[in-house]
Amino acid sequence: MxxxxxxxxxxxxxxxxxxxxxxxxxxxxxxxxxxxxxxxxxxxxxxxxxxxxxxxFPFTYLGLPMGLTKPQVKDYAPLISRIERRLSASSQFLSYAGRLQLVNSVLSSLPTYYMCSLKLPVTVVEIIDKHRKKCLWRGSDFRKKGYTLAAWELVRRPKEKGGLGVINLSVQNDALLLKQLDKLYRKENIQWVKLIWQKHYPDGVPHIRRERGSFWWKDILRLHIQYRGVAYCIPGKGDTVSFWDDLLNGSVHSQKYPHLLNFAKEPRISFQKMRDAEPLLSSFRIPMTRQAYNEFLELQTELLQMHPANSDVNDCWQFIWGNQNYSSSKYYRYQYASLNPP
Known part of the structure; x- marks a missing residue:
């Protein structure tokens, strides 16, 4: 205030x-x-x-580091300290199976609260992974060197893919933060969602505009590639989807009409603006080549065949796993869907 x-x-x-x-x-x-x-x-x-x-600044609010700049590695010291305490207190009494359960149920869960709101620095993830490796392979004897029974990449695979099911923190971090991005694209009735749309994107699609806002929001918005890789839009208003770069009606217009794209006055335009352009030809530079004009006629026919615009209905984002609701667990499993067990 x-x-x-x-x-x-x-x-x-x-x-x-x-x-x-x-x-x-x-x-x-x-x-x-x-x-x-x-x-x-x-x-x-x-x-x-x-x-x-x-x-x-900086200070801690509800357990999270708060400040005007992005949290540094030292600001995550309380999290790392908690993991170290659990490691030294428990692992010396457990077998390999018990230590694996400790890693999956405790050490991998401790950063979850942070990962729901913040993009963990690579260094912090590496430090946590180092402690998880120690717990799994060495127990309480940290003097052992190079004692591993499997590569860490294999260990982090899901069990059905031949791994031990240890959570990949980087993938899990993205999966949890994508919940925030999903709320933005759906324009949910949440105060921070309304604030970001009104302040930064009153007339444009977030992922085709220049980065704006705090470090927190920039970290989340940079995940739009991952989000659009698992989601597609059924336009309502059409103000959250790019006309040229996003998947619409089963195709991406920049790939479907490559020659016409070269004559577009505004390559970064929302579906809403392109659909409402009167006449449609005003969105392109003329004269244009014969190939581009033929693609223009195809585009014009496609837009006429689409459902009329509904300014009262938000865009509907659906996911490739056949659900309108985003799930971080389904996104995580999808990242390993193409892997085959060794």
Missing amino acids: QACETQLQHLKEILQNFTISSGLRVNYHKSCLVPINVYQGKANTLANVFGCLVGS
């Missing part, structure tokens, strides 16, 4: 009314006010409204 004393007083009044109605009291002494681009004197004045301390 804005650094305004009046707004803070109204917020404090709301919290006091909440205390009266629910009996739950806010402990301001355990709270802090974190200013952004506010000089120290004013920050102290605003903090006095609540009687709390003045904090600074």
Whole structure:
């Protein structure tokens, strides 16, 4: 919220009314006010409204590192420390089968909360993998060197593909973050989804526009290639799908009409804008070659045969596994679908 004393007083009044109605009291002494681009004197004045301390970035909120910049490797130290404690406390008493169960059920699950919201740095994934390898092959004796019974890539394969079923954290991280991207493309009734559409993409498709927003959102948006690799769109409004680059009616227009694409005035255009163009020819540069014109006539016929636009219905994204609902577990299994057991 804005650094305004009046707004803070109204917020404090709301919290006091909440205390009266629910009996739950806010402990301001355990709270802090974190200013952004506010000089120290004013920050102290605003903090006095609540009687709390003045904090600074980075800080931890609900167990996640929060800051104005992307979290560094050192910000994940609490997560790595928890994994190390579990490793040293349990693995020395277990057999190979028991250590495999520990890796799958505990060590691989500890980063899940982080991976649902943040893209883990490669270095953090490598550190976690190092500890998982130690637990599986060495137990509690870290002095053993080079003692492995199978390659790590084979170990991370699903059991039905000849592996041990240890979770691939990088793939799992993408699978969990794609849930957030799915909410955006479906325009779900969530405040952060509305904010991103209104602020960054009021008139364009996210994956064909320049990257905008925070590091958190950029990390998620960069997964659009993976998302569009397992999903296809049935247009409603047509404002979340690219006309040329996305799969529509079983084909990609940039591949179906390659000569016509060379004469497009706006190669990065949404399906909505192309469909509503009047006349359609105004979206292309003329004169054009005979091949391009023939493709234009085919495109014109295709658009006329499509269902009329419905400005009240959002685009419907469906997945290649035959479901309208995104599933991180199905996405994870799909990444290994082409592998054959050794």
